[in-house]
Amino acid sequence: xxxxxxxxxxxxxxxxxxxxxxxLLLLIPRRERDIRLFAFTISLLTFILSLHLPVHFKxxxxxxxxxxxxxWIASPNIHYHMGIDGISMWLVLLTTFLTPLCVLISWxxxxxxxxxxxxxxxxxxxxxxxxxxxxxxxxxxxxWESTLIPxxxxxxxxxxxxxxxxxxxxxxxxxxxSVFMLxxxxxxxxxxGSFDFVTIRDAIAAGSVPGIVTAAQLLFLGFFIAFAxxxxxxxxxxxxxxAHVEAPTAGSVLLAGVLLKMGTYGMLRFNLGLFPVQARxxxxxxxxxxxxxxxxxxxxxxxxxxxxxxxxxxxxxxxxFVVLGIFSFTPTGLNGAMFVMLAHGVSTGALFxxxxxxxxxxxxxEIREFGGLATSMPTYAAFxxxxxxxxxxxxxxxxxxxxxxxxxxxxxxxxxxxxxxxTGVIWSACYLLWMYQRVFFGKLAQDVNKSLPDLSGFExxxxxxxxxxxxxxxxxxLLWLHAIDPAVRNSLAQFRQVAVKVIGQ
Amino acid sequence: MNPAxxxxxxxxxxxxxxxxxxxxxSVFGMMVMVLEPAVDEKGSQKTLGAIALAGAxxxxxxxxxxxxxxxYAFWKMIRVDSFSVFFHVLVTMIAAVVILTSFEYMRVxxxxxxxxxxxxxxxxxxxxxxxxxxELVLIFIAxxxxxxxxxxxxxxxxxxxxxSESSLKYFLLGSFATxxxxxxxxxxxxxxxxxxxxxxxxxxxxQPVPALAYAxxxxxxxxxxxxxxxxxxxxxxxxxxxxxxxxxxxxxxxxxxxxAFAVLLRVLFEANAPGRVWLIWMSAALSMTLGNIGAxxxxxxxxxxxxxxxxxxxxxxxxxxxxxxxxxxxxxxYTAAYAAMNLGxxxxxxxxxxIGEKYVTLEDYAGLGxxxxxxxxxxxxxxxxxxxxxxxGGFFAKFYVFGAALQSHxxxxxxxxxxxxxIGAYYYxxxxxxxxxxxxxxxxxxxxxxxxxxxxxxxxxxATIYLGVFPGRVVDFALRSAGELVR
Numbered sequence: 001x002x003x004x005x006x007x008x009x010x011x012x013x014x015x016x017x018x019x020x021x022x023x024l025l026l027l028i029p030r031r032e033r034d035i036r037l038f039a040f041t042i043s044l045l046t047f048i049l050s051l052h053l054p055v056h057f058k059x060x061x062x063x064x065x066x067x068x069x070x071x072w073i074a075s076p077n078i079h080y081h082m083g084i085d086g087i088s089m090w091l092v093l094l095t096t097f098l099t100p101l102c103v104l105i106s107w108x109x110x111x112x113x114x115x116x117x118x119x120x121x122x123x124x125x126x127x128x129x130x131x132x133x134x135x136x137x138x139x140x141x142x143x144w145e146s147t148l149i150p151x152x153x154x155x156x157x158x159x160x161x162x163x164x165x166x167x168x169x170x171x172x173x174x175x176x177x178s179v180f181m182l183x184x185x186x187x188x189x190x191x192x193g194s195f196d197f198v199t200i201r202d203a204i205a206a207g208s209v210p211g212i213v214t215a216a217q218l219l220f221l222g223f224f225i226a227f228a229x230x231x232x233x234x235x236x237x238x239x240x241x242x243a244h245v246e247a248p249t250a251g252s253v254l255l256a257g258v259l260l261k262m263g264t265y266g267m268l269r270f271n272l273g274l275f276p277v278q279a280r281x282x283x284x285x286x287x288x289x290x291x292x293x294x295x296x297x298x299x300x301x302x303x304x305x306x307x308x309x310x311x312x313x314x315x316x317x318x319x320x321f322v323v324l325g326i327f328s329f330t331p332t333g334l335n336g337a338m339f340v341m342l343a344h345g346v347s348t349g350a351l352f353x354x355x356x357x358x359x360x361x362x363x364x365x366e367i368r369e370f371g372g373l374a375t376s377m378p379t380y381a382a383f384x385x386x387x388x389x390x391x392x393x394x395x396x397x398x399x400x401x402x403x404x405x406x407x408x409x410x411x412x413x414x415x416x417x418x419x420x421x422x423t424g425v426i427w428s429a430c431y432l433l434w435m436y437q438r439v440f441f442g443k444l445a446q447d448v449n450k451s452l453p454d455l456s457g458f459e460x461x462x463x464x465x466x467x468x469x470x471x472x473x474x475x476x477x478l479l480w481l482h483a484i485d486p487a488v489r490n491s492l493a494q495f496r497q498v499a500v501k502v503i504g505q
Numbered sequence: 506m507n508p509a510x511x512x513x514x515x516x517x518x519x520x521x522x523x524x525x526x527x528x529x530x531s532v533f534g535m536m537v538m539v540l541e542p543a544v545d546e547k548g549s550q551k552t553l554g555a556i557a558l559a560g561a562x563x564x565x566x567x568x569x570x571x572x573x574x575x576x577y578a579f580w581k582m583i584r585v586d587s588f589s590v591f592f593h594v595l596v597t598m599i600a601a602v603v604i605l606t607s608f609e610y611m612r613v614x615x616x617x618x619x620x621x622x623x624x625x626x627x628x629x630x631x632x633x634x635x636x637x638x639x640e641l642v643l644i645f646i647a648x649x650x651x652x653x654x655x656x657x658x659x660x661x662x663x664x665x666x667x668x669s670e671s672s673l674k675y676f677l678l679g680s681f682a683t684x685x686x687x688x689x690x691x692x693x694x695x696x697x698x699x700x701x702x703x704x705x706x707x708x709x710x711x712q713p714v715p716a717l718a719y720a721x722x723x724x725x726x727x728x729x730x731x732x733x734x735x736x737x738x739x740x741x742x743x744x745x746x747x748x749x750x751x752x753x754x755x756x757x758x759x760x761x762x763x764x765a766f767a768v769l770l771r772v773l774f775e776a777n778a779p780g781r782v783w784l785i786w787m788s789a790a791l792s793m794t795l796g797n798i799g800a801x802x803x804x805x806x807x808x809x810x811x812x813x814x815x816x817x818x819x820x821x822x823x824x825x826x827x828x829x830x831x832x833x834x835x836x837x838x839y840t841a842a843y844a845a846m847n848l849g850x851x852x853x854x855x856x857x858x859x860i861g862e863k864y865v866t867l868e869d870y871a872g873l874g875x876x877x878x879x880x881x882x883x884x885x886x887x888x889x890x891x892x893x894x895x896x897x898g899g900f901f902a903k904f905y906v907f908g909a910a911l912q913s914h915x916x917x918x919x920x921x922x923x924x925x926x927x928i929g930a931y932y933y934x935x936x937x938x939x940x941x942x943x944x945x946x947x948x949x950x951x952x953x954x955x956x957x958x959x960x961x962x963x964x965x966x967x968a969t970i971y972l973g974v975f976p977g978r979v980v981d982f983a984l985r986s987a988g989e990l991v992r
Binding site: 142145153157167171186 | 930
């Protein structure tokens with residue numbers, strides 16, 4: 001059978017298989033083992049289906065692929081329009097890659113209400129994939145908001161002590177911010193009569209949207225606020241540490257691994273795609289915020305006594321790199337930003353899994369509770385070291401490529417951006433390695449730590465893929481970049497046309 | 506000769522078809538009344554309920570059947586059009602769902618009241634008539650039929666002081682409000698020389714609008730504003746909702762409200778009422794703000810939902826300030842979506858409340874997610890819809906209303922609306938948080954969901970999701986009915 005016949009439906013399949021699985025899961029009796037196994041099968045199936053995307057992806061083509069476009073609602077004119085390019089494809093893959101691992105890492109840690117847990121996880125997966133595949137602004141918003149509920153419930157039900165506070169904070173922050181985006185989307189619809197991303201983009205580029213000149217700045221900000229909270233950019237980052245510390249491991253993995261990328265993806269797709277002129281005009285203060293995020297996040301991470309909080313702040317720092325790369329407007333910087341997103345998804349996902357492993361054994365994330373773990377848990381220590389090194393940006397591992405590209409892009413845009421950004425790399429080495437030293441080296445001071453069991457089979461099964469991915473991404477980045485690069489150049493090319501046109505007027 | 510004069514013609518068969526749903530409801534209502542003393546005490550509730558349900562279902566069928574016979578009836582006092590059919594179906598469905606919810610409630614509360622079901626049917630007659638009447642005096646009569654039934658229904662928990670208080674309050678303030686409406690009708694008659702909406706519309710269009718007409722519209726708005734619980738005529742709502750039986754609150758907050766909105770739509774748009782935008786603007790902004798702020802501090806779920814219903818009346822009114830075509834269809838859609846989610850929410854509340862409505866505080870809902878996952882999940886769905894989260898009807902309802910307001914350049918009103926929906930999210934979330942993230946009270950009994958209630962919940966949930974995923978057909982219908990009304 002020619003597998004390419006799947007291509008027209010593949011996005012629909014990949015998006016909705018998890019949700020379908022969640023529906024079936026409702027019907028399965030409450031036997032934990034069956035539920036876990038079923039959830040794993042579904043998420044694995046989704047991953048396998050999603051492999052279709054890169055295999056049949058035509059890297060030399062600009063524009064969207066695997067497109068599907070149906071009428072959904074006549075009034076307002078909403079389409080079921082999906083499609084991916086090199087940017088969104090890898091984010092879809094990242095989601096489908098991490099979800100089965102989330103199921104594995106939760107295998108033995110979620111007992112209470114396992115059914116609800118896995119249903120929420122699968123629903124979340126559908127919503128996340130939908131965010132990256134939709135090309136209709138309405139559909140996009142629909143999925144964007146849909147990620148909120150399962151994530152908030154995952155935190156609020158399965159989290160730790162202050163879970164309710166964290167869940168509500170997370171919900172309100174992102175909900176309120178996305179209202180601004182909704183307003184911007186509605187404005188665009190009112191003026192263009194369409195929610196279609198491509199139509200609106202072309203209309204704006206052609207200058208055929210009435211009133212866009214005066215409104216563009218506000219529209220840009222409307223989108224930007226929603227995305228900035230999600231990233232999170234300094235100073236709207238305060239929900240993130242709380243959410244991470246309280247979330248269950250799988251929640252943290254998806255939160256850091258994928259949810260944050262929704263923000264940077266949105267900036268790349270909508271802020272740059274729809275409002276190139278405003279993006280350039282506003283780049284100055286946005287880059288400053290990104291740089292503050294990089295440095296501030298790293299410095300705060302340094303002094304965290306709590307391992308999970310440390311990783312959370314490191315995310316703020318790393319995502320600062322992504323924003324820096326995006327708003328450098330150089331192909332190198334954008335490629336780098338994309339690569340950092342993917343690399344951060346893999347390695348921070350893994351870091352959260354590793355932190356979760358420890359929490360399961362000791363029910364604490366406090367760094368001072370540990371020390372000398374390298375003797376009692378050698379395999380665990382080895383994995384941890386590998387991932388820490390990947391995160392720090394050791395050449396040949398995945399963190400290096402992205403940060404390098406971002407920084408060289410930033411240098412090209414403005415030398416100071418590069419210089420200040422580069423300090424972030426140093427800081428990240430400091431806080432991660434210092435944390436590693438305190439947890440794994442030294443004497444085994446506490447008796448409880450002496451008898452901690454090493455990694456279980458399921459935990460290893462969850463961690464191996466991330467380690468392999470970190471290595472492959474670091475040593476053969478072109479496998480990813482060959483699809484990213486055309487998409488990035490394509491969006492920049494449009495960018496230049498518009499910029500030239502506006503300046504020429 | 507007076508152009509309004511028409512020679513007397515005997516009503517024909519078509520006239521009766523055009524009031525068929527009302528006829529069916531009245532006949533079944535009377536059957537319930539007659540049978541009530543005849544059936545034995547134990548089986549009575551079920552039998553009477555089943556008869557009432559049959560009546561409501563028959564009325565739904567009749568309303569759909571009516572759609573094939575549009576036109577005037579009874580000397581142009583009644584007009585059957587897509588608009589009236591829509592509201593007929595909506596109101597009768599509300600009645601059916603409420604009857605389904607009541608089976609269990611009446612049994613658990615040990616209320617023996619055959620007239621309960623009859624009153625629901627009679628009230629529905631009034632609401633149906635309100636949506637098809639195009640003659641102000643008939644509208645007034647219909648309004649009274651529906652109001653008087655609901656006054657009594659509010660007091661059906663006879664032994665509870667709060668229920669009697671609720672009934673009395675509702676009755677006193679309600680009569681006061683209907684008097685305003687009647688006064689408005691009188692002034693309108695003075696201003697335009699007719700009580701027929703078509704004639705009024707014509708009169709207002711051809712001659713300069715007399716000041717009297719403005720006063721008439723304002724007074725009618727007072728009367729209807731009371732019925733829909735919009736600010737500043739909302740003060741009765743929390744107390745009445747708190748005391749009235751939970752299924753009746755579900756009924757009151759959707760049925761009469763939908764009907765009153767239908768009248769408001771007809772009066773404001775069909776009669777092309779002057780001065781409507783500012784009047785509505787103020788009332789909408791006030792309702793949203795007062796409703797949401799009031800709801801923030803409530804600990805009784807019924808009171809909370811009462812304030813939320815005030816807020817929703819505000820969102821709905823936004824549509825009335827918009828341009829007729831878009832505003833009307835948005836309002837029609839909102840009414841339907843609101844009915845589905847609110848009825849569902851009150852169905853859950855009435856199941857959970859238990860004997861004497863003991864468990865109605867927020868605290869009682871703690872841990873419901875663990876103890877009764879299905880009940881909690883359905884309530885969550887309705888609450889998410891009330892917040893306006895995508896994939897629920899509430900989302901599109903807000904979406905259309907805000908969209909209509911924006912298109913009519915009511916930017917500030919839209920901003921107020923958006924801010925209010927953000928505030929609103931907080932108190933609905935409180936309930937969800939309670940249910941899922943707090944430990945429960947084991948001593949609160951949770952009984953199994955009986956068939957009737959299960960059906961009611963399933964209908965409401967299905968409607969909420971259907972309107973949230975495929976709003977297209979209902980919107981088309983709403984647009985079509987709006988097109989017929991606004992010519």
